[in-house]
Amino acid sequence: MRDKSFLMIPGPTPVPESVLLEIARHPMGHRSSEFSKILESVYSDLKYIFQTSNDVLVYTASGTGAMDAALSNLINEGDKVLSLVIGNFSQRLAKIAKGLGADVEIIEVEPGNAIDPAVLKARLDKDVNKEIKIVTLIQNETSTGVTNDVKTLVSIIKGHGALSVVDGVTSVGAIECKMDEWGIDVLITGSQKGLMIPPGLSFLAASEKAWKVHEQCKRPDFYFNWTTNRKSVRDNSTAFTPAVSLFCGLKVALEMMKEEGLENIVARHTKIASALRAAIKAIGLKLFVTDEKYASNSITAILPPDGISVPDIRKVMKNDYDIVVANGQNALKDKIFRMGTLGFVSERDAITAIGALEATLYKLGHKFTLGSGVATLIEHLNK
Ligand SMILES: Cc1ncc(COP(=O)(O)O)c(C=O)c1O
Secondary structure (H helix, E strand, O other): OOOOOEEEOOOOOOOOHHHHHHHHOOOOOOOOHHHHHHHHHHHHHHHHHHOOOOOEEEEOOOHHHHHHHHHHOOOOOOOEEEEEEOOHHHHHHHHHHHHOOOEEEEEEOOOOOOOOHHHHHHHHHHOOOOOEEEEEEEOEEOOOOEEOOHHHHHHHHHHHOOEEEEEOOOOOOOOOOOHHHHOOOEEEEEOOOOOOOOOOOEEEEEOHHHHHHHHOOOOOOOOOOHHHHHHHHHOOOOOOOOOHHHHHHHHHHHHHHHHHOHHHHHHHHHHHHHHHHHHHHHOOOEEOOOOHHHEOOOEEEEEOOOOOOHHHHHHHHHHHHOEEEEEOOHHHOOOOEEEEOOOOOOHHHHHHHHHHHHHHHHHOOOOOOOOHHHHHHHHHHOO
């Protein structure tokens, strides 16, 4: 049905109406005092969302722009980088580092798994000459629905002395992530996920230690240059012409997030995703994550039942129930489907989605007790 589509993909995520209306206003001049006031509010609220006292730089770019910005401001040719790879997006950090001429070593696990902190510790303990300068890692691997134990991993990296560069694109504003308290050196995210606005902005914060390493970077990128961009943040300005309308929407979205409170936001994501997982198992489907301890609270990756294809599930969900769920990526294409419960998502959305998934599987001939998913979901939401 026209205008009825509901996105349950890992991003872009649904956008609140008050944010959409703000974005729809005629764009204002980016050097006006009116816009500067919006920036002041946005820059301050972003520190709350990132749980940091460091400046949060904002780029008019997608999440990958901030990934690029993170590494191109730190790496000199030949630097040793250790990349912890658990799926496509953590792999992307390794690719960017390689492209910048770094000597990249990879610790990789089978998709569906998280990084074992003991494996990281063993590798870093062997680096007695402290050759490893940067460790790249992801908090929430969108391609597999797995969340790393970033708090523990970062404490190990800190113990070694390398910088931690963390992709928080599908975790910041959804899953607990305490930049300063945990000692994360560089943290990035994107706008179209937990922050509840459309794609087009990305964000980066860096620790004092990371800023010192940046000062030694011989060829930082021009557009993404940390120094240029931080100066603008401190002037309540932007270095270049920004996506003005998105900033206006972001101001409203951040106000909504502050009003709900970060702890409550994290609790909402935890409650909805854990209830969703229970419902999926009740329908007789398997989760892709191998150890539920590492299951993501923003994206759930699901194996289709025997004899029913992922494209058929996605097609019926979309055509008959106006709910868009994501396919797997690369080697996981057609092997798993992924449901996003990220950002502007409520219990009602989960109830609707599980109801629609049950109706879809029923139509496609899956044998299960009709209503078992919805019943389990409701029970879990009310525990
Ligand atoms: C964890 C993660 N990192 C990075 C990206 C890349 O972001 P973008 O597609 O906005 O460039 C994504 C996109 O989904 C993501 O989920």
